[in-house]
Amino acid sequence: MDENLNLENKMNKVKPRTLSGFMELLPPGQVSFDSMILKLRESFSLYGFTPLDTPLMEAAEILLAKGGGETEKQIYTLRKGDNDLALRYELTASLAKYVALHYNDLTFPLRRYEIGKVYRGERAQRGRFREFYQADIDIIGDGSLNIMNEAEVPGVIYRCLKSLGLESFVIRINNRKVLSGLYEILELSDIATDVMRVVDKLDKIGVEKLSKTLREDLGLSQAQTDELIHFVSSNDNPFDVMEKYRGKSEKFDTGFEELAALQKHLAGFGVPDTHFKIDLSIARGLDYYTGTVYETYLTDYPEVGAVCSGGRYDNLAEYYTDRKMPGVGLSIGLTRLFFVLQEQGLLNEAFLSAPADVLVIPMTDDLTHAVKLATSMREMGLRVQIYTEDKKFKVKLSYANKLGIPFVVFLGEDEISNDLITVKDMENGEQTTASYGILTAGICEKIKALRKGAPIKEHLV
Amino acid sequence: MDENLNLENKMNKVKPRTLSGFMELLPPGQVSFDSMILKLRESFSLYGFTPLDTPLMEAAEILLAKGGGETEKQIYTLRKGDNDLALRYELTASLAKYVALHYNDLTFPLRRYEIGKVYRGERAQRGRFREFYQADIDIIGDGSLNIMNEAEVPGVIYRCLKSLGLESFVIRINNRKVLSGLYEILELSDIATDVMRVVDKLDKIGVEKLSKTLREDLGLSQAQTDELIHFVSSNDNPFDVMEKYRGKSEKFDTGFEELAALQKHLAGFGVPDTHFKIDLSIARGLDYYTGTVYETYLTDYPEVGAVCSGGRYDNLAEYYTDRKMPGVGLSIGLTRLFFVLQEQGLLNEAFLSAPADVLVIPMTDDLTHAVKLATSMREMGLRVQIYTEDKKFKVKLSYANKLGIPFVVFLGEDEISNDLITVKDMENGEQTTASYGILTAGICEKIKALRKGAPIKEHLV
Numbered sequence: 001m002d003e004n005l006n007l008e009n010k011m012n013k014v015k016p017r018t019l020s021g022f023m024e025l026l027p028p029g030q031v032s033f034d035s036m037i038l039k040l041r042e043s044f045s046l047y048g049f050t051p052l053d054t055p056l057m058e059a060a061e062i063l064l065a066k067g068g069g070e071t072e073k074q075i076y077t078l079r080k081g082d083n084d085l086a087l088r089y090e091l092t093a094s095l096a097k098y099v100a101l102h103y104n105d106l107t108f109p110l111r112r113y114e115i116g117k118v119y120r121g122e123r124a125q126r127g128r129f130r131e132f133y134q135a136d137i138d139i140i141g142d143g144s145l146n147i148m149n150e151a152e153v154p155g156v157i158y159r160c161l162k163s164l165g166l167e168s169f170v171i172r173i174n175n176r177k178v179l180s181g182l183y184e185i186l187e188l189s190d191i192a193t194d195v196m197r198v199v200d201k202l203d204k205i206g207v208e209k210l211s212k213t214l215r216e217d218l219g220l221s222q223a224q225t226d227e228l229i230h231f232v233s234s235n236d237n238p239f240d241v242m243e244k245y246r247g248k249s250e251k252f253d254t255g256f257e258e259l260a261a262l263q264k265h266l267a268g269f270g271v272p273d274t275h276f277k278i279d280l281s282i283a284r285g286l287d288y289y290t291g292t293v294y295e296t297y298l299t300d301y302p303e304v305g306a307v308c309s310g311g312r313y314d315n316l317a318e319y320y321t322d323r324k325m326p327g328v329g330l331s332i333g334l335t336r337l338f339f340v341l342q343e344q345g346l347l348n349e350a351f352l353s354a355p356a357d358v359l360v361i362p363m364t365d366d367l368t369h370a371v372k373l374a375t376s377m378r379e380m381g382l383r384v385q386i387y388t389e390d391k392k393f394k395v396k397l398s399y400a401n402k403l404g405i406p407f408v409v410f411l412g413e414d415e416i417s418n419d420l421i422t423v424k425d426m427e428n429g430e431q432t433t434a435s436y437g438i439l440t441a442g443i444c445e446k447i448k449a450l451r452k453g454a455p456i457k458e459h460l461v
Numbered sequence: 462m463d464e465n466l467n468l469e470n471k472m473n474k475v476k477p478r479t480l481s482g483f484m485e486l487l488p489p490g491q492v493s494f495d496s497m498i499l500k501l502r503e504s505f506s507l508y509g510f511t512p513l514d515t516p517l518m519e520a521a522e523i524l525l526a527k528g529g530g531e532t533e534k535q536i537y538t539l540r541k542g543d544n545d546l547a548l549r550y551e552l553t554a555s556l557a558k559y560v561a562l563h564y565n566d567l568t569f570p571l572r573r574y575e576i577g578k579v580y581r582g583e584r585a586q587r588g589r590f591r592e593f594y595q596a597d598i599d600i601i602g603d604g605s606l607n608i609m610n611e612a613e614v615p616g617v618i619y620r621c622l623k624s625l626g627l628e629s630f631v632i633r634i635n636n637r638k639v640l641s642g643l644y645e646i647l648e649l650s651d652i653a654t655d656v657m658r659v660v661d662k663l664d665k666i667g668v669e670k671l672s673k674t675l676r677e678d679l680g681l682s683q684a685q686t687d688e689l690i691h692f693v694s695s696n697d698n699p700f701d702v703m704e705k706y707r708g709k710s711e712k713f714d715t716g717f718e719e720l721a722a723l724q725k726h727l728a729g730f731g732v733p734d735t736h737f738k739i740d741l742s743i744a745r746g747l748d749y750y751t752g753t754v755y756e757t758y759l760t761d762y763p764e765v766g767a768v769c770s771g772g773r774y775d776n777l778a779e780y781y782t783d784r785k786m787p788g789v790g791l792s793i794g795l796t797r798l799f800f801v802l803q804e805q806g807l808l809n810e811a812f813l814s815a816p817a818d819v820l821v822i823p824m825t826d827d828l829t830h831a832v833k834l835a836t837s838m839r840e841m842g843l844r845v846q847i848y849t850e851d852k853k854f855k856v857k858l859s860y861a862n863k864l865g866i867p868f869v870v871f872l873g874e875d876e877i878s879n880d881l882i883t884v885k886d887m888e889n890g891e892q893t894t895a896s897y898g899i900l901t902a903g904i905c906e907k908i909k910a911l912r913k914g915a916p917i918k919e920h921l922v
Binding site: 012013015017019022024025031033034045047048049050051052053054056058061077081096097100106107109111112117121130131148152155264265268270319322355356359368371375378383385386389390399402403 | 473475476477478479480483484485487488491492494495507508509510511512513515516517518519520523526538539541544546557558559561563566567568570572573578580582591602605606607609610613616620726729730731778780781782816817820828829832833836839842843844845846849850851
């Protein structure tokens with residue numbers, strides 16, 4: 001090549017980079033992440049949720065229909081011709097549009113899940129993502145939706161988190177009607193939204209600060225403040241505390257009954273006592289929710305924050321239709337969850353993240369037999385790669401090692417002429433020469449065991 | 462509600478719409494589409510390909526590194542702060558960046574697949590999509606890559622398309638070195654690119670028109686034209702025709718040997734004679750390819766066009782590094798494939814697209830037993846929904862019917878007190894009351910059979 005041309009070529013190289021705030025995983029991490037998605041899909045499916053995959057891009061007016069406040073500033077917008085377009089920043093707006101648009105073709109209650117990427121132009125910060133996966137489930141009723149759906153959702157959460165490999169977590173459950181009813185009883189309805197927003201911070205700011213804020217910023221009397229704080233801190237006996245307020249507010253009573261229904265059915269839905277808690281302090285920030293609300297925390301890693309949250313809402317598609325479409329939904333911020341678990345060292349190191357189960361290393365020039373062997377092993381469901389590059393033996397073996405491929409099969413003249421194969425178990429280094437049938441049966445068995453692992457391994461304290 | 466407020470509310474409604482060129486499927490279609498993705502993932506995995514999931518958004522300079530020509534005009538670009546950003550319009554640019562950026566953390570040959578959305582701001586047109594899935598596999602070598610990888614790719618294609626339910630298709634294979642070598646021999650090297658581009662259109666324009674274009678537009682002599690056309694139309698005996706040119710061009714001879722190696726190994730890789738063809742006419746439009754090229758057509762639906770294509774290239778990451786990274790890759794335009802198959806009526810109607818296997822209809826007010834039953838059936842891997850809405854019996858049954866749920870379980874006082882369940886098989890209407898164990902075993906068996914179907918059912922002519 002002409003030297004000048006070569007120089008010019010060198011100068012023109014682009015520096016490869018990935019945008020900050022965009023998670024890009026190396027192959028083993030990607031396998032774990034994909035496995036999390038797969039396990040969530042399986043869990044959602046067991047409860048009759050159907051998958052949706054809505055566009056990532058929508059007309060800007062669709063995504064802004066709700067009026068987003070702070071989040072609105074983070075929307076990525078773009079123009080193409082006459083169109084104002086935007087990338088979705090959550091999945092609910094797309095669902096609302098979907099339900100309104102396809103109403104006549106859908107059957108209600110509609111149970112759908114969607115696991116997809118959303119975009120937020122946040123300030124760059126470690127652990128904050130601009131592109132991230134949300135995994136959402138929602139059950140949408142047409143006109144009404146039975147409380148039993150709200151009771152089932154913690155069952156879904158429980159199964160999902162267990163399937164990922166998480167062990168110690170608590171699903172905290174409250175009901176917004178109980179809170180609104182209490183505010184009615186305490187004659188605080190006028191400033192209910194403000195009170196709820198402040199009380200929701202109890203965990204972060206503590207009782208002292210909360211009490212001061214309620215009195216000084218919101219003008220509550222000492223009596224109102226004490227009663228409110230006593231109510232929301234009653235973690236051990238919430239039903240006893242609620243009992244005293246029954247019969248004073250219709251809203252409160254409805255909320256109480258709904259919470260009682262949930263409490264009654266959670267065990268039936270498979271959630272053990274240890275993994276849920278009626279917690280009168282949680283409210284969820286959004287105005288959106290009108291009944292049951294959920295927040296789930298990892299017991300040993302509270303600093304991770306809520307790993308999945310959601311609740312009941314009354315009007316999914318109010319920006320599109322007068323038809324009342326109540327629902328209950330739940331969202332898992334999957335990318336952040338994965339990032340934090342990785343940081344905490346909770347990814348399961350024994351999880352099979354190799355791209356193949358078997359690496360076939362042919363020891364002859366003619367690859368006919370190796371190809372046939374690999375094809376036949378694939379028919380048995382094994383993931384097989386033939387190493388075909390012209391390298392030293394040591395390099396070939398180290399390829400399997402680096403990728404964590406559990407088995408290497410050698411196929412030389414001796415093996416071929418005697419109808420045998422040689423298998424090296426990379427875990428213990430054992431090498432065996434025997435018939436194809438015997439050895440592949442053993443490989444299949446061990447691979448089956450290896451595949452059983454969950455992507456997360458919570459180290460029990 | 463205040464009447465004026467109500468009116469205002471009505472006037473403010475947004476009309477729900479999905480952007481044109483964005484595929485948004487109803488639940489049954491989505492299940493079929495997702496199943497296609499799942500089957501492709503399984504097939505790719507069997508050959509040792511590891512999944513990647515790169516960002517949809519990149520710095521514009523990354524996506525434009527290659528210089529895209531026509532495609533470049535279709536890129537969606539956006540700005541956020543000081544950054545020029547763009548949405549990917551194919552997956553290869555992201556792979557090139559990924560390999561260059563993470564070179565030190567990767568092990569080569571790298572076999573990766575990525576199934577993801579890409580964006581092209583094309584003119585709105587039926588069947589042309591602005592957001593669509595591509596399913597790509599690539600094998601990237603570091604410095605060199607053995608020809609056996611190129612021989613294996615048709616095996617992957619064959620397994621993928623069969624797993625989707627396609628039956629009659631032909632993988633057409635050629636080698637760009639054979640074509641370039643022929644041009645050398647015919648003294649056409651100076652205009653090789655133009656000749657290749659024109660010859661690639663043989664299928665579309667026919668021999669007459671091709672001959673005219675070669676002579677009149679590209680200035681070939683009648684003898685050159687005849688020889689070239691004879692060569693590229695030799696579909697029945699390609700090796701006989703090639704034989705005559707051996708020993709005249711090093712490039713031609715290399716290409717010949719590579720094609721012969723592919724021909725030799727395809728059967729071993731599981732591709733039957735009926736499903737591949739050495740076809741000296743195909744060249745693939747892109748300059749990018751340097752060796753083997755593939756194009757796959759559905760035999761009975763040629764109008765669908767190539768359903769997957771790809772080939773060998775010599776320099777994946779040349780915009781980033783001087784390191785030579787040859788590869789072989791393949792791309793399936795999944796959204797378009799799905800759209801066309803649907804149009805042709807080739808989606809498998811018997812494919813299980815219901816969101817649940819079983820709908821439990823409780824006939825008592827207390828749902829305790831229904832909840833326990835559903836939980837227990839889920840433990841057996843069945844997808845179960847409890848119908849909890851307060852509707853007439855007919856509506857509940859029609860819910861199962863509309864969604865295509867195969868089994869309905871009734872649980873009334875009689876069943877509960879005698880420890881029985883009643884199951885209605887929605888396919889044949891048969892209703893049976895018996896013990897839980899016996900009936901669920903039957904359900905599991907039938908569901909297992911139903912799940913075996915492929916999403917596509919090609920009606921053999």
